[in-house]
Amino acid sequence: MTPLLPLEDAQQRLISMARPLPSETLPIGDALGRYLAEDMIARRSQPAADMSAMDGYSICFEDRRGPWQIAGECKAGSPPCPPIKAGQAARIFTGALMPDGADTVVMQENISCDGDSIRLIGDPPPSKGHHVRHKGGDFEAGDITVQAGTYLNPPALAHGVMAGLGSLNTGQRPKVAILSTGDELVAPGTEALPHQIPASNDLMILSMLLQLPAITRSISRIKDNMDSLCEALESAADCDVIVTIGGASVGDHDLVAPAFERLGGQIDFWKIAMKPGKPLMAGRLGDSIVLALPGNPVSAFVTATLFLLPLVRHLAGARSPMPVMQVAKTRSLLPPTTQRAEWLRAKVDESGISVFDSQDSAKLSILSAANALLFRPPHSPEQPKGASVSYIAI
Structure with a gap:
């Protein structure tokens, strides 16, 4: 049996598969949400005089x-x-x-x-x-006012204007295609029979990408059919990233890997030592990076948070593309972990962080109530209440 790839190794391998896209120059008013491609150098001092x-x-x-x-x-x-x-x-x-x-x-x-x-x-x-x-009390002409790789939020744009700039050199927006697979999927708002499921994952992933500088395309509800899946993958060949949701495991109807290989794709890694999200797969198909996310909603969300969003940030020119880890005191007793890293849905506030009793990867009710993913490294001992733990805000 092939050993599972450690989480951090998988993240670094995915990032190393891609180079940031070429930069482009935009009017400063159009640069909101982009990543700065080169240091912002002030052309004037602020204040210009006392x-x-x-x-x-x-x-x-x-x-x-x-x-x-x-x-x-x-x-x-x-x-x-x-x-x-x-x-x-x-x-x-x-x-x-x-x-x-x-x-x-x-x-x-x-x-x-x-x-x-x-x-x-x-x-x-x-x-x-x-x-x-006093003159130059905020910044002097020639100062680096914002570093390359910084996310351009409204204050950063105002800073650029005050520094005398009218345009900025930014990273391009990666093109991302979202392919959701499964015979059981029906369109949102459609009455679903007991054997059917409303297609929520593609909407969720697309919504996550709306927070980043990305051009997205949805190819939804692809049937569990080799020809249909191959056709969908080929239709997204112009994209920098192709994301599939579902069908990435090893069942008879999990066709993402076979379709990927039929089209000449090269798998870089498959199966991660993490929970949820073990069946994640990544590789290259032509000029595109393919990231195959699991189909369970929580697994799809967690793997998108840890892999897809960092990849898109990296392609768009982010200096620090990985999620920001924070620390809080746990209000829950945390049992020991096995060889897989765990990401637990949790609620964090000023009093600490508490995990939900159920961590079923199909329960969207718990995911929608959570505002944090608590991180448990592999082979961690039991953690008592009051211990410091790491988490990602969601």
Whole structure:
């Protein structure tokens, strides 16, 4: 019997099968959800000059106790007002450039006005530069503001705009085809007979991919027939990744591997030391990577989380494509594990993480109630309540 491939080895082998796709240049407003292909270099400093962080009066710190004569008014979006001298202050508003001669801002709440003369009624500024945003305090021209491989979320795009950029070099979106197989599958919303099952897996996997920069195609409800499966695989030959769901085991009606080999595909690995998700298969068919997921809903979800999503992130240019592991205290007694890594559906909150009593890989009710997959390494001893455990948020 061929030994099962360890989980981490399988993940690395899958990633090593693919190279990130070539980059493309996009207007910065179109780059949301992509991965940055090269470091974002600032073309300007922010702030570009010293400016006020508060509505008030700009003064020289050495003259911080006043009184002062108002020598001008500085507004945001305007050139700096004239320089101030000893005994003078300028009315200033948030975001306005500091005038020459001023280095500190006194809040307007601490000032009493009498015509053009003002005096201090509160505490003087505690330090030079108080309530001033200094030139380059956020970043300087030439700084790396966002690293290559970073997911471009709204704050990252705003950062790029502030850095003076109008376009970004990003990874391309991988093309992914989802093929769900099985004579028992019927379309969503269709009345299913006792021997039939609504096709939920392809919708689930497609929805997971919507969170990533991917171009998806669904080829759903393929019959358990060699010719039909081969035809579906061939129709997706232009895709970077072909994902099959179901039919990846070794039963008489599990035809994914035979169809894959009939078309000249090369299997890289098959069967992983993990639970759920043991029958996962990966290989190459022409220019496409084929990833065959198990048909049980939980198995499909877990293997997509651990294999498909990292593969798509890698192809799209992510610097760190693997799921982020977090740590929490378990509120459940965890029995020892065998030679297979286990991923347990769980609920995590500020008090810790609890696993569900049932881990049946066909129960979507538990998967939909979970917000975490608790990780149990192979050959782990029993873990008491209160032990630190690793998990992935879902």
